[in-house]
Amino acid sequence: MISLLLHTLIFAVATLAQKTLITADAAEHCTGMYSKRDWGGPGESFIKVDLQKFGYADPSTDKASVSLVVFEYQDIDGLGVYDENLGRRRYICTSGMVSDGLCKENQLNQFIVDENFTSFSQIKTVKLTDLGTNDFSYKVANTGYYCVAAYEPDFTDKENTFKLLLNFHNAFGSLPASEIPLLPLYGLLAVIYAVCLCVYLFQVFRHRSELLLLQKYLAGFFIFLTAENIMTWSLYDLENNTKRYPLPGGVQFYIVVISLLNAFKVSFSLFLLLIISLGYGIVFPKLSRKQMNLCKILSLAHFVLLTAFICINYYSSESQPGEATTDTSYSVDTYQSNSWLILAIGAPLAVLFIAFYFLILNSMQKTVKYLREQRQMVKLNMYNKLFRLIFVSMLLLIFALVISTIVLFNDNVAESIEKLWKFNEVLTNFWPACLYFLIFIGIVIIWRPTDSSYLLAASSQIPSSAVEGDANNDDNANILTIRMRLVTTLNLMISEVSRMIMKM
Structure with a gap:
């Protein structure tokens, strides 16, 4: 004893729920997931999101602008681009980076993904523009440690915030x-x-x-x-x-x-x-x-x-x-x-x-x-x-x-x-x-x-x-x-x- x-x-004894709320203050969550092939279960393993709140709308579209990326942790090197001026890796495309040729204009305020990177699992990015699920779903085909990160640009001088409910659903049920x-x-x-x-x-x-x-x-x-x-x-x-x-x-x-x-x-x-x-x-x-x-x-x-x-x-x-x-x-x-x-x-x-x-x-x-x-x-x-x-x-x-x-x-x-x-x-x-x-x-x-x-x-x-x-x-x-x-x-x-x- x-x-x-x-x-x-x-x-x-208490366990952590597989549904997790992330906000602008803590905008990333990672957890392990089993594919249906490796553990089994009545359903499918997937990751879904539910945008419950966003701070301020994008002035150009008058809609929400929350960027999202889902990736397996082994593929972390496939995200971002190295900025030699700052001496570090940057993950969100900004207007200055577009001018420097580090990312494309259609990637502005979104996560940067290396198109030439050979990934272990799919790296999926999306821009959420409405409250709700936005019909986004990520199928977990391979067992691994998956991360979801979100970013919302500041369109005003006021503090921007959002609430995003993540659902890491394994095929076997609700336990992590x-x-x-x-x-x-x-x-x-x-x-x-x-x-x-x-x-x-x-x-x-x-x-x-x-x-x-x-x-x-x-x-x-x-x-x-x-x-x-x-x-x-x-x-x-x-x-x-x-x-x-x-x-x-x-x-x-x-x-x-x-x-x-x-x-x-x-x-x-x-x-x-x-x-x-x-x-x-x-x-x-x-x-x-x-x-x-x-x-x-x-x-x-x-x-x-x-x-x-x-x-x-x-x-x-x-x-x-x-x-x-x-x-x-x-x-x-x-x-x-x-x-x-x-x-x-x-x-x-x-x-x-x-x-x-x-x-x-x-x-x-x-x-x-x-x-x-x-x-x-x-x-x-x-x-x-x-x-x-x-x-x-x-x-x-x-x-x-x-x-x-x-x-x-x-x-x-x-x-x-x-x-x-x-x-x-x-x-x-x-x-x-x-x-x-x-x-x-x-x-x-x-x-x-x-x-x-x-x-x-x-x-x-x-x-x-x-x-x-x-x-x-x-x-x-x-x-x-x-x-x-x-x-x-x-x-x-x-x-x-x-x-x-x-x-x-």
Whole structure:
């Protein structure tokens, strides 16, 4: 469960709608799309637009004049022309550029497309002159990362603006293409949760007279996790089949509920892991009131901060660029404008998680030391398994972070985006969920109900001889030494990853 470090900071259940509103302040939007050939579905994949508002009409025609371009990101070099006087690439044709021969007069106030460029997909430009769809449609024939950029010239000294609704429609439904793999994956994970829950509840029923309070906590939390995963899968299915924009109030309320459940899952998981590390239910029948109250206060604070963090991520869009690729806008988007609030909540959340991390490891070391001194080999073995489980989970998360970093920075920007958008959600969303499941199942197996569960909590193992006691003491000393080395190695790895992230 310590693997929730990345899961806590980057996971939010809320998804971004495939219908997106762009304005003069943020005039470009990019997203991945699957062709019908690659993913399938009942319909066709296409991009349509709806001009809902324009600032001022073109004096020469008395109509709107919003220029639009749709292109696949690999074809970015086919847009614009290099202006040697300014030393940069320019994408919108102006009267000065017409005089310099950089573009044609019929391209005035429109996007410039290199007619000699061999494109991966069609580069389509259009001039919108009326409110509505203007009968514009772009068929997505190839899977890729598609961008739509818009530009409206200023015909007056007043600020010009427009509103344009983009519809990125995939053949399979309304989910973003980057998130559609999560629909079957979360469905599969929910089934696995349900099967494992049935097996565990059967063991709980068999040993109901020997159950420890900790095992009852785990059983109840197992039921909660199964229900939460089923509801998460149903949310993706519901959004994939919802065509209304914005999302209906009922769907938005459901998203908030799932987000709260996810925040509770993370916080309660840390609470469980902390009290287990303190020896609750196995080493000691109960914890002191001071210890238990500290665990509850930390968990409650973590839940409040994480809930606020998820809500801010939901109500902030991070998909529109602050500095548009085609130079149509240099304004910041909602996500960037709320960055100070995200930092104000994210920073204490990260500090609190680190505090949990060190408390868990420190408590586990003290518990192991106590078990070693008391020569409790059976219980010591259980905590050894728990520590190895946590250590392996951290290695797997660090491995995922390194792989994504290599993919992102090993190639040029276009190649990185083309590779990353397809599996980014799986890597940052589903991979931590899988690790969480594996760690929880590992904890459930270690603390599973048995005929001797009650005796395990209430009794102490007595060495059969002094020689055996000394041998056990030496073995435990070796185990403690190995543990300390693993903890030191883990801390060093986390520090290195933190420095890498800061450099990025």
